[in-house]
Structures are given as structure tokens and as C-alpha cells.
Amino acid sequence: MSRRNTRQAHPSIRSRVAVIVAGVALLSWAGPGANAFWASVANGGSAAAAADAVAAGATPSASVSAGNVTLAWKAAATLAGRPVSGYTLARYASASGGTRIAAGGTCTGTVTAGLGCTDQGVPTGTWYYTVTPVLGQWQGPESVRSAGAAVDTTPPAAPTVSAPAYVNSATVATVPVSGTTEPGASIALTVKDAGTPVHTVTAAVTADASGAWNTAVNLSSLADGTLTYSAVATDTAGNQGNPTPPGTVTSVKDVTAPTVSGVVLADGGGKGGKIEPGDKATITFFEALDSSTICSSWAPGAAGTLSGDNQVTVTISAGNVLSVSVDSSACPTSRIGSVALAGNYSPSGTLTYKGAGGSASTVSWSPATRMLTITLGALATGSANNGTVKAAVPTYTPTGGMRDVAGNALAVTPVAGSSSSF
Template sequence: MGGWNRLLVVALGILLVSWSGPAASAFWSSVSSNGAAAKSDALAQGSKPSTSVTGTNVSVTWAASTTAAGRSVTGYSIARYGVASGGTRVPATGACAGPVTSLACVEANVPAGTWYYTVTPMLALWQGQESARSAGTTPVTDTTPPAAPTVTAPALVNSLNVGNVPVGGTAEANSTVTLTVSGAGASSFSQTIIANSAGGWTAAPVDVSRFTDGTITFSAKATDAAGNTGGAGTATSKKKSTPPTVANVELANVAGGVAGKIEKGDTVTITFSDVINGKTVCNTWPVTGSFTVNGNNQVTVNVSPNNVLSVSLTGCALNLGSVNLGAGYTSTALSFSGSGNGNGTTPNFSSMTWSGNRVVITLGSGVSGGNTVQSDPAVFASFTPAGNITDTDGNPLSTAAVTGTASRF
């Protein structure tokens, strides 16, 4: 009878499970050789899952489930609903199609909408109670990257704006713009800006002083709310931030003149390290090139009793500076201007020629200095520039006095 009793218990258990259907939450097993002894074990409810979204992919994770007696389950059935309660159960697809034996899966290409996921533990042919639903999960169905942003930057970066270059542009409205700045001599760097509702964006002032002079590239990419990143828009600037300097100031005696005396035909030459913007010296001159002023009473060279030379022109307010001659050529004020052609080889009139990085002043007729300056000790003239002289890139020339090499009239 013992064998028949065991068979009867098993048969009744099978009938009970079959009658309850696949949603039954218990199973029966024999616990000893005593056919009259059997007990049931229940599957716990599945744990509420967590979700995250990457584009159209939804990642689902959950905690492990066991039976009431501590047995491990053999898998999980994953589903989703289109509403927070009620609604139609939709079995998950792809890597989340059950049974899933791990504690995480990713359902790819999830349709548009807001979805609530559930987890149901399974043990062989039996399944436990479905979990509570996850928070609403909305996959991103926008896979179109935004257009490349427009980028505006100044054509020229000089010593005046090298530390705060203005950069901006337009991009997809409310997108995240990543601006990358690169150049020679240093590593590139980036900053992130949020475009406004009209698509405009403005970077924080950009310091490009770390790069050497040359081309600076500003590259911007936009990323939309769906995580799509588009192509790059670019702009370039020419960086020239090294200011010009006075390279030399030299005095020269006219050929055949009296060495050590200031007289007609003597010259003063001022040389700069870079091409000087002609308009910053005389507003009627071009920015680049060369210009000569000469003729009757067009250029006047004045020398003060303390031997400081200055120049004035007709037709513009000259912005040049003054030359300390470095020696006592005169103890009285002198003026050299003149008119006519003189002796045919050395004109009577004073002249001034600017040619890029050099200014040459030639003295015309006037009263020569009363003193003769000897060659020993050596004479060193110095030049003090006027303010607002710049190179052609807008870098200002220092107004500090610069002493030239040994020279004399």
C-alpha cells in the first residue's frame, strides 16, 4: 500500500498544478520515503525592476528571487505595459525574451512610448507572482543628429584680446555645444555651452595665450536631448600676439659732411622688429607699404637745447616720438626744414620715409649745430615712441625708451 500511496500523492499534485495553470505559485515534492509525508514550497513575488535608457535601448535590472524554502529560481519572465496599472501585458523582446537566467537584460529597439517593466520569477514549469511595475521608461526614438553649429570668431587675435577671445554661433535649439580650441605649441581644450531656445550660444571668453602665434581653430559639435551628436562646425583665427619692439636707432653723418656736427643731410634711422601700421604714425598714410614726405617746408626737424630731436609734418599730426641724440650737438634750439633743391645732390628740404619696419629722417637746410661731438666716448642715441603705434596686427608698441647701437652724426 505504501507504493500506491506515494503514487497517489504525486498524481494528485500533478492534477492540482495542471488545474491551477502556469500561474500557480507552488509546487509539490516528496520529502521522505514515507509516502504519507509531503510538503509544498511557494515562489516569492518578483522584485520591482529598475530601468535606464540609451537611445531606443532599455536596460532592465532586478534583484534575485528564491522560493519560500530558499531554493533559487531557474529564470525570469520580463514584460512591459503601456500604463502604470492595468493595460495589456507585452512580453519583452530580444535579450529580454524569457526566460532570462541573469539579473539584467537589454531590450533593443523599444517602440516609442512610456513603458513600465515587470519581472516574474520562474522555476521549471512554475512561475511566481509578477513584480510591481518599474517607473515609467521612455525610450528615445530620435536618432537624427543635429546639424553642425555655426561658429564665429575674430579673424585676428592679438595681444589685446589673446586672453579673452569672443567665440559664439548658432546650433540646434537647447542642444549642448562642445567647443574645442586647438593650435600649435600646446594641447587643445574644450568647454561646454547650452544653446538657448533660439539656438544661439556664446562661449565663455577663450584664453589662447598658451598657443604659439599662428592659426587657432575653434571647432563646435552639438548634442541634442536624445544624445545624438552631429558634425563639427569650425572657424579659424590668425594669432599674432607678439608686440613689436624698437630694434635700433642710428645716427648717420651725411657723405662729405663734418663728422660730429649736426647739419643738412644727416639722417636718423629707426628700425622696428615688425611692420608698423602706417596709419598709426600718420593718419593719411596706408596701413602697409611705404610713404615718403618731402618737398618745400613739408617736414620740419627740431632739435631742442638738450639735444632731443622731434619731427612735424604738414597734412597730418605725426605720431612718432622723439630721439635723444645722446650727445651735446647743440646748446640752442635748431630747426631744419628748407626749400628748393639745394646743390642738386643734397636737397635743401627735410624728408621722412616710412617703409614697413623702418623710418628714415633726413635733415634739410637749417643752422648747423655749434658743437662737434667726438667719436670717443661712443655716442648712443635713444628713441622714445609715441603712444598708440601698432604693428599691422594691432599689437601696440611699448612707449619705453630704447637705446640704439653706437652711432653719431
């Protein structure tokens, strides 16, 4: 090579040396917290070196829903302000150390669109996430790890459900339903009737810190009969309980008030037309009453009889109205009602019938036949009319507080019976 050619080669050599020196200088300047890149740019026969470094990624935020973790972070750039081209996401099982696990879902590979993604199907545990910015073939330092993201992929068990045995006219608009589940879980409640077609009412409620939940639902739109309550829980991690089977319970809807279907006077003493021991007044209802609302010592739904010595007193007023009083030791609260006899059985004053043993006055109730029967015992005071009373139509007036088994109140309106007499 000639000396002239040797001189002409010197500028090119010097340019390459400058790039190398600039790169070395950049790596030295950037330190361990950044990765460097450099480039040579020709301009009119001369060359200049440019160098920069990718800054560390920003610590991401993490929010959890069931087995998914949604991540968000701030944009990263080089130290010279150049935007990066993407980000890689990773998770660790501890706040420091441990094995780096590449994020999945929409966080798989290098995220180039936006500043967020969702790591899907994450196992149960507490996870810590990092962001690493990428620029071409270069990548910056991994970010500081996020706060722990607690992932719970276990669905809650079926919640317990409690509802009243009966829904009546007084409660149908605000039926109380309650139960227990995981603390803080949300409950999806469904109530269905047995109609054709089936009608449905839904409600949503959140359990308190102890797992207790309660709500009130309006079931006016559902048909009378059996109601089925179903509840499915979704825990605070977003896991929904298996809806098969859900927590269930049933009740009976009956919003129809009970009514009197018949009032009959029957001769029991053999002397028709004269009131005497053994005569009966029987009141029949369209449906069974709650036994305890007739006599507070009777169990709901059970048959009952009051027949002790002088336990029941039947009174016939001067106005020929039959009424009953019961010894409070046998029945602390009694609701039997009264019967207007519509016949002149008492010429004057008051007649009372009670007695002991087989001669005692009695009151009996049969849920099976829906009959309330009052039987006169021995005459205690007064003198009955000896004349014959023509057939008359008695009228029964209930006592307030009598209810059917669903809790619907029996109206206190007088009800006329059939034409009959003692």
C-alpha cells in the same frame, strides 16, 4: 479486481484529487495578478500538495546614453518568498498600449545574472520599459512601465569656433576661445601648432542652455606661427559629433616683442651738416608695426601718411632732440617717438618746421619696408646753426603704446642708430 485491491487504491486517488483541488484553490486565491504552480510530495505512503504564485515584476529605472538604455530593477519572488530564476525585458513606444518589443543587447532573452542590463542600439524616440519575472516554466505578471526614456541617436553638428587672430605675449597664457553648439553639449577642444613635431593643447568645456561655450587655454607650450583650433561636440544624449571635419579656426602666435633695427638721419636739402627743410629721420623696425598704434586714424596693417597743410610740426629742442606733434583732427592719437640727434643743429632756443603744400612737414609709415619716416617742412620758427655738424649717432626713443600686428608692445628703451647726419 478484488474488493481488497479496490480499497488499497483509494489513498492514491485521494492524493491526486488533493493536488488538483490545491491547484484550483491556488489559482482562485492568487487571482489574475499572479501565475500559479503546484507540486505533490510523497511522505511515507501519504501525499501533500504545495502551491505558490509568481508576483509581479518591479518597475525598472532607465538611463540613456546615445542609443543605449541601461535598466535596473529590484528582485522579485513568489508570494511564498521563493526567489525567481530570471527576468525578461521589453519596451513600448507609448506609456500604455502599443506593441511589446523584446529588449536587446545584454537584455536579450531571460536575464539570469544580476538585476540590470543594457538595451543596445535603441532607435530614436521615447521608450517605456517593463520587467517580467520568470521561475522555471512559469512567469509572473509584467511590471508597470517605466518612465519614458528619451533616446537621441543623432550626432551634433560641428560646433562653431572663434579665436583671436593673433596670440601675443600678453594673452598667450589665457587665450580666449568660444563658439556655439547644441545646448548642454560638451566640447573637446584641441589646439595644435605647425611645428615639427606638432605640439598639442587640449581643453574640455560644456555649453550653456543657449548653446554658447567659452574657455581660456594656455598656449605657451606651442611654437610660434599658425595655430589650428579644432572642436568636437558630444550632446547630452552621448552622441559624439563627426570629428571629420570638426569645427576649426586658425590664428597666428607671435610672442616676440618688436624692436628697432636702424635709425638714420639723411640730408634732403643739399646742405650737409645743417638742419633744413627736406632733411629726413628714418626709423626701421625688425617687423611691421600695427599702423593704428602709430596714428589712430590709420587702419591696422595699412600704409599711412600725414602731410596736410601745417598738419605736422617737427620740433628741434635746444638740446637737439627731434620730436613730432600732429593736428588731432588728422590723427586723434599719435605715437611717433623722438630722436636725439647727437649734434649741435640748434645754437639756442627751439626750431619748428611745418608748412603747407609741397613745403609741409610729413610723417609716413610703410608696412612693406617697416620704415617710419619724418621729413622736415618749411622752417617756421628759430634759426638753425650754420656750421657743419660732424657725423653723429642718433638715438630713437619710442612712445609707449606702439605695438606690432600681433599686439606685442615695443619697448620704450632708447635705441642707437648708425653714424650719420643731416
